[in-house]
Amino acid sequence: MDPKQTFGQGGLNQFLAADELIDRIGLDTDEIAWRKEFVGFDEADERRLADLETLLRENQNEIADDFYDKILQYKQTRDVIDRSPKGVESLKQTQRAYLVSLSTGEYDQSFFANRARVGKLHEILDMPLKHYVGQYGVYYTLLLHQLNERAQEQVVDAIEEWVEEQDSDGSGLGGFVNALGFGGDDDDEGLEESFEETVRDAVDDGMMDVLSLLRIINLDMQIATDTYVDSYAQRLEDSIERRQRLAREVEKDVQGPIEELHEAGGVIASRAQTISSHTAAQARNTNQAATELGELSAAVEEVASVANEVRSESKRAEQLTAEGVDAADDALDELEAIEGATEDVTQSAADLETRTEEIDAVLERLDDVAERTTVLAKNAKIEASRSGNSNSGTMGVIANEVESFAEQTKRDLAAIEDAVEGVRRDAMKTVETTEETAERIDDGTDRVRETMDSLEEIHAAVGQTATKMEDIAAATDQQARNVESAATTVEEISQTADQVADATESVAAASEEQTASLQSVGETVSRLTDENDEEEQPVYEQV
Structure with a gap:
């Protein structure tokens, strides 16, 4: 083949x-x-x-x-x-x-x-x-x-x-x-x-x-x-x-998704920048709030200290009023004994003089109590105006009531003093006539009873004031603790806001980098088809 x-x-x-x-x-x-x-x-x-x-x-x-x-x-x-x-x-x-x-x-x-x-x-x-x-x-x-x-x-x-x-x-x-x-x-x-x-x-x-x-x-x-x-x-x-x-x-x-991503990246970057600005402003405001809360905390602590002092004064006033009530009660007992002892008018007059002096002492103490009660009412008004909270209205009412009671007590004490003076003059006359003295003792006894009633009312009011002042002091202490806790929380929020601001700035920067990267990707993809095809070398030369 x-x-x-x-x-x-x-x-x-x-x-x-x-x-x-x-x-x-x-x-x-x-x-x-x-x-x-x-x-x-x-x-x-x-x-x-x-x-x-x-x-x-x-x-x-x-x-x-x-x-x-x-x-x-x-x-x-x-x-x-x-x-x-x-x-x-x-x-x-x-x-x-x-x-x-x-x-x-x-x-x-x-x-x-x-x-x-x-x-x-x-x-x-x-x-x-x-x-x-x-x-x-x-x-x-x-x-x-x-x-x-x-x-x-x-x-x-x-x-x-x-x-x-x-x-x-x-x-x-x-x-x-x-x-x-x-x-x-x-x-x-x-x-x-x-x-x-x-x-x-x-x-x-x-x-x-x-x-x-x-x-x-x-x-x-x-x-x-x-x-x-x-x-x-x-x-x-x-x-x-x-x-x-x-x-x-x-x-x-x-091409389309890249353009959309590029536009979305720009929007995200802009919004992230806006968020960053808002967060920075929030951080500044929070820092300022933390500072103001710190100052408020100090003020509340001072109010709590004053409330404690007022509470102590209220207790002392209550004690003095109780002593005044006891003294008035004793005076009443003495007057009743004088009213029953008409045989020895001279001795009764002498006893009455002695009791009158004791009443003067009691009146002096009551007058002191009234003065202290007035001071307490004024302090309560001042503290109510400083506290600036929902309890300020109650404290104002209490302060007005205490002040009213104090003024009434002064008026009563003035009346008692006048009455005692009258009793003293009557006692001088009692030596001349027992009947006349008895009548005046009856008058004095009635006045003492009235005074005792007033003192009992003052004692009750002062007791209520002391109780409420204790409540105010406890509430003020609790408010001081709450304000201090709020200040700590606001400080933590401030730190968190700073961190959020930093993170937002980082997000904005990353978004801008992403936008730039997307643009680079788009340019690279475009070069894949935009570049002119270069003439290939002969295959023999390549091998």
């Missing part, structure tokens, strides 16, 4: 558009001519390859077997072979056809197009480029072994021909020995010139055969490598196209 009909005609060709491939890698007539000239491949090489056809045909089975024996030793190459639709024997047949085709081709565009198709088929099988190029190393070993044998045979044949020519001249074996420089003649130095030239020509001819074979394999390797590079370029172009398509889609998808 014609090798050109066997080689490169596998089942994978249905997946290959050969003409498009040739166009993409630029494998036209001029390109092929340039590559041949570059590696030195010419008509002389074509003739030498044609002379090698017999050698390659005779050794194609051995070379194919040895080739696959070699590559089947490695798992990586076995995996590639397993992906081929051909079996190993079919691949060996293809390999034999390839060997023969090296020496039977016309080495035109059709020849190299077939090479390009074969290279592409290997790439379709996902054979790595290192495997494909590495196979040529295996070829070199197998082919050069055969060429070495052929070159040695050519050298031997050339020597035999030279010897036969010498025999025709009658020199025979002696001529051959002399040609090798072993004739014994001192004038002979080394090989005989014609013999050396014959050997060199034979070796040179064999090396030129090797060079011709290497040149066609090199051209073959170039074309195969181009198919790999073309595939890489196609993948790169597809990747670039996918990237550009994706970039356009991404830009289309994210």
Whole structure:
């Protein structure tokens, strides 16, 4: 079978558009001519390859077997072979056809197009480029072994021909020995010139055969490598196209959200800045409130101190009033005793004088109590005006009542003093008439009773005042504690407000950074599609 009909005609060709491939890698007539000239491949090489056809045909089975024996030793190459639709024997047949085709081709565009198709088929099988190029190393070993044998045979044949020519001249074996420089003649130095030239020509001819074979394999390797590079370029172009398509889609998808996020970020930053300003103002107001509460706490503590003093004075006034009541009661008892003792008027008058003096003392104490009660009422009014709370109205009423009682007590005390004075004058007259004295004692007794009633009312009022003052003192103490607690709470709120203000400023800064980042993202996404596509470097240069 014609090798050109066997080689490169596998089942994978249905997946290959050969003409498009040739166009993409630029494998036209001029390109092929340039590559041949570059590696030195010419008509002389074509003739030498044609002379090698017999050698390659005779050794194609051995070379194919040895080739696959070699590559089947490695798992990586076995995996590639397993992906081929051909079996190993079919691949060996293809390999034999390839060997023969090296020496039977016309080495035109059709020849190299077939090479390009074969290279592409290997790439379709996902054979790595290192495997494909590495196979040529295996070829070199197998082919050069055969060429070495052929070159040695050519050298031997050339020597035999030279010897036969010498025999025709009658020199025979002696001529051959002399040609090798072993004739014994001192004038002979080394090989005989014609013999050396014959050997060199034979070796040179064999090396030129090797060079011709290497040149066609090199051209073959170039074309195969181009198919790999073309595939890489196609993948790169597809990747670039996918990237550009994706970039356009991404830009289309994210442009709107990014703009919305950018606008929202600006609004958030503005609002965060406003919140920060409000929070800072709140922090300042809270600090001021904390200061005012501190001052109020000090004032309440002072009020509590004064309330405690007033409470003490109220208790003392209550005690003095109680003593006045007791003294009045005693005076009443004395008057009743005087009223019943009419026999000894003189003695009664003397006793009455004594009791009158005691009443004067009591009146003095009551007068002192009245004065203190007046002071207490005034202090209560002052404290009520200072406290400024809901209890101020009650304290004002109590203070007015106490003051009213104090004024009434003064008036009563003044009346008692007048009465006592009258009793004293009456007592002087009692010496003259008992009946008259008794009547006046009755009058004095009535007055004392009235005074006692007034003192009892004062005692009750002062007791109520003392009780209420205790309540006021307790409430003031509690208010002082509440104000102090409120001041502590406001101070904590102030600290929290400062922290919130700092955090709000941080949020505003972060929002501004986010807005800037979103703008940067938008610009980056835009660059994905706005940048002009730069002209790609030639695929050969990239590889």
